[in-house]
Amino acid sequence: MATQTKRDYYEVLGIAKGASADEIKKAYRKLAMQHHPDRNPGDAEAENKFKEATEAYEVLSNDQKRQMYDQFGHAGMNGGGFDPFAGFGGGDPFSTIFDAFFGQSARGGGRTAARQGADLRYDLTITFEEAIFGTEKEIEYRHLENCGTCGGNGAEPGTEPTRCPKCQGSGEMRVRAFLNMVTVTTCDQCNGRGVIIPLPCKECRGEGRVRESMKRTLTIPAGVDEGMRIRVSGAGDGGPRNGIPGDLYVSLHVKPHEFFVRDGDQIILELPINVAQAALGAEIKVPTIDGEEPLTLQPGTQDGTTITLRGKGVKHLDSSGRTSGRRGDQLVVVKVRVPNKLSDEQRELFERLARTFEGGAGAGKPEGKPGKGLLDRVKDVLGGE
Numbered sequence: 001m002a003t004q005t006k007r008d009y010y011e012v013l014g015i016a017k018g019a020s021a022d023e024i025k026k027a028y029r030k031l032a033m034q035h036h037p038d039r040n041p042g043d044a045e046a047e048n049k050f051k052e053a054t055e056a057y058e059v060l061s062n063d064q065k066r067q068m069y070d071q072f073g074h075a076g077m078n079g080g081g082f083d084p085f086a087g088f089g090g091g092d093p094f095s096t097i098f099d100a101f102f103g104q105s106a107r108g109g110g111r112t113a114a115r116q117g118a119d120l121r122y123d124l125t126i127t128f129e130e131a132i133f134g135t136e137k138e139i140e141y142r143h144l145e146n147c148g149t150c151g152g153n154g155a156e157p158g159t160e161p162t163r164c165p166k167c168q169g170s171g172e173m174r175v176r177a178f179l180n181m182v183t184v185t186t187c188d189q190c191n192g193r194g195v196i197i198p199l200p201c202k203e204c205r206g207e208g209r210v211r212e213s214m215k216r217t218l219t220i221p222a223g224v225d226e227g228m229r230i231r232v233s234g235a236g237d238g239g240p241r242n243g244i245p246g247d248l249y250v251s252l253h254v255k256p257h258e259f260f261v262r263d264g265d266q267i268i269l270e271l272p273i274n275v276a277q278a279a280l281g282a283e284i285k286v287p288t289i290d291g292e293e294p295l296t297l298q299p300g301t302q303d304g305t306t307i308t309l310r311g312k313g314v315k316h317l318d319s320s321g322r323t324s325g326r327r328g329d330q331l332v333v334v335k336v337r338v339p340n341k342l343s344d345e346q347r348e349l350f351e352r353l354a355r356t357f358e359g360g361a362g363a364g365k366p367e368g369k370p371g372k373g374l375l376d377r378v379k380d381v382l383g384g385e
Contacts (some may be wrong), residue, residue, distance in 0.1 A: 001237040006074050007052070009054075009055075009056035009059055009060055009069060010060070012052050012055075012056040013027040013028060013031065013053060013056050013057065013060065013227055014031075015027050017070070018194065019041065019060075021061065024057065024060050024061055025057075025061065028053055028054075028056070028061075031049070031050070031053040032040070032054070034046075035047070035049040035053065037050060037052055049228035055378060069370060076198070079288040079342040086315055103179045110294060113244045115239050115240050115241070116239045116243055116244050116245070116246055117144065117238045117239040117240070117243060117244070117245045117246040118144075118236055118237040118246045119236045119237075119246040119247045119248070119249060120141065120143055120235070120236040120246065120247075120248045120249070121248075121249050121250075121251060122139060122141050122248060122249070122251070123249050123251050123252045123253060124137060124139060124218070124251070124252055124253065125252075125254075125255060126220065126224075126252060126253070126254055126255070127254070127255050128254060128255060128256070128257035128260060128262070129289070130220065130226050131220075131223075131225060131226075131252070131254045131291075132222065132289055132314055132315075133222050134219075134220055134221050134222035134223070134224075134225070134323070135220050136217055136218065136219055136220070137217070137218050137220060137300065138216070138217050138218070139215070139216055139218055139250070140210050140213060140214065140215045140216075141213070141214055141216075141248070142212065142213050142214070143211065143212065143214055143235070143236060143237050143238070143248075144209040144210070144211050144212075144237040144238050145209060145210065145212050145214075145237075145238045145243075145245075146202050146208065146209060146238050146242060147201060147204035147207070147208055147210050148203075148210075149201055149202070149203035149204065149206065150201035150203065150204060150240040151242075152208045152209070152238075152241065153197075153208055153241070153242070154197050154201055154204065154207060154208040154241075155197050155198075155199060155200065155201060155206075156200065156201050156202065157201070159197075159198060159199045161195040161196065161197050162195060162196055162197075162198060163194070163196075164187060164189055164190035164193070164194055164195055164196050165189075165196075165334060166187055166188075166189040166190070166192065167187035167189070167190060168192040170187070171187055171190060171192040171193060172184050172185065172186060172187060172192070173185050173186070173187050173188075186355060187338055187366040193241075207240075208240060208241060208242070209237075209238055209240065214235070216232070216235060216248075216263060218232070218250060220252070221317060221321060221322070221323045222314075222315045222317070222323045223265070223314050223315045223316060223317030223323050224252055224254075225252075225254065225262065225317075226252065226253060226254045226319060227251070227252065227253075228251075228252050229249050229250060229251050229252070230249070230250040230252070230321075231247055231248070231249055231250075232247060232248040232249075232250065233247050234246075234247065235247060235248035236248050241244040260287075260289070262283065262314065264314075264328065265313050265314045265315075265316050265327070265328025265329075266313045266314070266328045266329055266330070266331055267288075267289060267312065267313045267314060267328070267329075267330045267331070268330075268331045268333060269286065269287065269288075269330060269331070269332050269333065270333050270335050271284075271288065271295075271332050271333065271334050271335065271336045272286060272335045272336075273284055273297065273301070273334060273335070273336060273337065274336075274337055274339070275336060275337075275338060275339075277297060277301075278297070278300070278301045278303070278334070278336045279299065279300065280299055280301070281296070281297050281298050281299035281300075281301065282296075282297045283295075283296055283297075286309075286332055288309060288312045288330055289312065289330075290312060293309060293312070295307065295309075295332065296369075297334070301336075302332055302334070302336070303334060303335060303336040304333065304334065304335075305333075305334040306331050306332065306333050306334070307332040307334070308329050308330070308331055308332075309329060309330040309331075309332060310329050311327045311328075311329065312327070312329060312330035313327050313328025313329045313330055314327065314328050315327050316328070
């Protein structure tokens with residue numbers, strides 16, 4: 001009796017030997033849709049073609065297995081026989097691979113499978129300093145988790161859910177209509193769950209989940225800013241019927257600082273000085289997020305002058321949420337304050353000073369463009385748009 005020869009995996013999927021991973025996936029998807037047993041009930045040929053395509057995909061989608069196959073062919077795949085569904089952890093291999101590609105809604109009978117729980121949002125307000133340096137915060141919120149009394153199945157302890165007799169556990173009803181077209185509707189006896197609960201759990205009233213308070217310590221990295229979100233995987237609502245939990249998204253809100261303003265990785269400080277300091281120059285100390293820093297004002301410092309303190313800004317936070325060692329700068333914007341009340345002595349001194357300026361260069365000539373705000377002037381200095 002002749003031994004049946006396995007077809008080449010590339011031939012099975014209808015692709016070239018140098019096909020990319022996307023081409024392999026696309027080819028398998030097309031064949032799986034065409035030959036899946038759920039779409040071809042009772043068709044042994046379609047089932048065999050689906051198994052053949054799945055076996056080919058299992059090898060060619062794995063770089064290590066593909067390399068072995070390219071070098072040794074089918075002989076490199078089986079020391080004791082190749083199981084095309086070994087990687088799917090048991091159960092119904094058709095269901096597993098099909099759901100992985102197309103989702104449960106693409107095949108019949110998927111309503112009884114466990115579903116993922118809902119994602120949750122938590123709003124957290126932190127201080128300016130906590131956003132700059134990072135911190136840890138304990139948060140408390142409420143979420144749905146599996147009922148400890150019934151183990152999440154919704155049935156009173158000592159009893160079990162039973163398969164719905166109307167839909168036979170599929171959660172759906174199929175009705176043949178005009179020209180043998182099939183209409184699929186949700187089973188009205190089990191509401192799509194596929195099971196009925198004769199004696200509901202008293203704790204969760206048959207829902208399988210209860211709402212409980214949860215405390216969690218959250219690590220906030222240095223450099224976060226207003227409106228950023230932190231994702232905590234698996235901290236959302238537990239899924240129905242012991243499904244996997246959703247995620248928790250923590251939205252951050254940063255309190256304004258008394259005198260610092262943040263612009264990306266830069267910190268901006270408006271520094272008020274008097275006219276004497278502006279004219280004569282001065283040695284002063286300015287606040288930074290690391291403490292006070294000495295600053296030299298040159299004689300003749302003008303209103304709006306911007307002085308850069310290198311490395312006194314915010315640590316850079318990349319898109320993956322990791323903080324780098326690189327820091328931005330602090331920009332000190334000088335604001336010359338003109339007194340609105342003068343003593344007699346001050347008035348006399350200013351009048352004497354004014355006479356020395358009369359007719360001086362630039363007297364009475366307008367300078368600059370009026371109406372610009374702080375951030376606009378800083379961007380002008382930095383060469384921004």
